[in-house]
Amino acid sequence: MDRRNALRNLAQFFAASPLFSERMFADRKHSDPTDALHDAVNVFDFAKLAKAKMDPLAWDYVDEGSEDEAALKANRAAFEQLIIRPHFLDRDVSRVDVSTTLFGKKLPQPIYLCPTGGKNCVMKDGEKETAIAAGAQDTMMVTSGGIDDVLRSGKGPKVWWQFTTAAEFRSKEKMADFAASLKDKGCTGISVTVDIYHVSHRERSMHNGLVRAWCNLNGIPRKAGGEVDYKPDDILWASGEMPPVLRFPTPTWDTLRQLHEAADMPVIVKGVLTGEDTEKAVKYGLSGVVVSNHGARQMDQVGGTIEALPECVQAAGGKIPVLIDGGFRRGTDVFKALALGASAVGIGRPYLWGLAAFGNRGVARVIELLRAELATDMGMSGVSAVSQLDRSFVRSRVRPL
Ligand SMILES: Cc1cc2nc3c(=O)[nH]c(=O)nc-3n(C[C@H](O)[C@H](O)[C@H](O)COP(=O)(O)O)c2cc1C
Numbered sequence: 001m002d003r004r005n006a007l008r009n010l011a012q013f014f015a016a017s018p019l020f021s022e023r024m025f026a027d028r029k030h031s032d033p034t035d036a037l038h039d040a041v042n043v044f045d046f047a048k049l050a051k052a053k054m055d056p057l058a059w060d061y062v063d064e065g066s067e068d069e070a071a072l073k074a075n076r077a078a079f080e081q082l083i084i085r086p087h088f089l090d091r092d093v094s095r096v097d098v099s100t101t102l103f104g105k106k107l108p109q110p111i112y113l114c115p116t117g118g119k120n121c122v123m124k125d126g127e128k129e130t131a132i133a134a135g136a137q138d139t140m141m142v143t144s145g146g147i148d149d150v151l152r153s154g155k156g157p158k159v160w161w162q163f164t165t166a167a168e169f170r171s172k173e174k175m176a177d178f179a180a181s182l183k184d185k186g187c188t189g190i191s192v193t194v195d196i197y198h199v200s201h202r203e204r205s206m207h208n209g210l211v212r213a214w215c216n217l218n219g220i221p222r223k224a225g226g227e228v229d230y231k232p233d234d235i236l237w238a239s240g241e242m243p244p245v246l247r248f249p250t251p252t253w254d255t256l257r258q259l260h261e262a263a264d265m266p267v268i269v270k271g272v273l274t275g276e277d278t279e280k281a282v283k284y285g286l287s288g289v290v291v292s293n294h295g296a297r298q299m300d301q302v303g304g305t306i307e308a309l310p311e312c313v314q315a316a317g318g319k320i321p322v323l324i325d326g327g328f329r330r331g332t333d334v335f336k337a338l339a340l341g342a343s344a345v346g347i348g349r350p351y352l353w354g355l356a357a358f359g360n361r362g363v364a365r366v367i368e369l370l371r372a373e374l375a376t377d378m379g380m381s382g383v384s385a386v387s388q389l390d391r392s393f394v395r396s397r398v399r400p401l
Pocket residue numbers: 061062063075114115116117118144163193270292293294295296297325326327328346347348349350
């Protein structure tokens with residue numbers, strides 16, 4: 001048999017194999033191979049595309065962590081300390097279901113979009129574009145606000161939460177008004193971020209001379225020649241300054257309890273990193289916690305969030321859901337968190353990369369990629385439903401879990 005015949009036989013063998021069946025590549029048929037969106041085969045590819053497209057100051061603003069960026073590295077490195085332990089043949093994995101239920105809402109996947117401020121440095125009207133993608137992918141989104149017209153158009157997410165720091169509420173009446181207006185708009189719940197009452201030192205942006213307000217407005221202003229276009233009243237991000245004395249006291253656990261009492265909807269606390277604070281969230285009647293270090297952009301040296309997850313899950317004791325975000329880039333990362341007891345996993349930078357590269361289509365594709373990776377990883381580990389995952393599916397290289 002000559003070489004050409006041998007190759008033809010090999011091709012026929014693969015074509016006949018169920019592994020390479022049309023069903024398997026069904027979605028390939030429908031996607032346009034000339035569409036650059038499909039050049040990105042994983043989330044990291046979107047980072048490369050986004051970096052090539054974004055203003056370097058905007059890229060650093062999104063990418064950076066605070067101070068030594070130790071927590072930023074830890075968010076990723078900590079996943080490497082966890083090893084997946086598949087359990088084969090216990091279940092039929094011919095069909096894998098990654099859907100879940102959170103606060104009584106069915107979600108097609110346990111992956112959601114975290115709140116990210118300053119999206120206009122990524123793309124004009126970035127919040128709205130993100131909401132459109134969340135709607136298209138039926139994905140839970142925590143919004144910083146400003147998506148009302150997307151919601152009215154029916155194109156927004158069905159499950160969406162409002163971000164707040166709760167610092168703006170000075171009375172229970174104000175809390176009730178805030179919650180009532182959210183309720184009218186169909187909001188699912190309130191997510192209170194508790195790690196941002198003081199702004200951290202993000203030193204890449206300091207070196208770059210970034211004016212943080214640009215990211216809430218029109219992005220980085222540049223003159224025709226490319227120089228950054230500063231205005232006399234621009235405030236640069238600087239070190240060596242004491243944090244300003246805030247106009248009002250910052251919220252306490254009691255404030256959050258009051259907010260929850262005033263709101264006829266769930267209230268979750270974002271930024272929890274210890275079992276003690278998770279216990280307090282339970283004690284103060286809150287609906288859930290998000291284990292988060294703000295994408296390593298606030299307090300540095302707090303470790304990776306996945307390292308904090310086990311103690312928070314233990315402290316929650318099944319009474320409230322424990323969500324997590326920080327450094328999730330792969331289906332295997334999500335798998336590990338679910339196995340450790342997380343109810344859902346949030347992503348920040350990955351969808352901002354999708355947004356920068358392709359607008360709402362990019363955000364949607366990032367969600368699709370992560371969902372598909374998770375499903376594949378579950379199927380390859382003997383798991384056909386999210387509820388089957390437990391601690392027996394992971395072990396730590398360094399210490400017992
Ligand atoms: C550019 C940017 C802006 C962010 N702004 C906020 C914010 O305003 N409020 C908040 O609670 N978290 C904010 N975060 C943190 C995210 O909600 C989330 O905790 C984090 O991005 C998750 O980590 P990851 O980016 O590694 O996925 C921001 C993150 C980024 C990258």
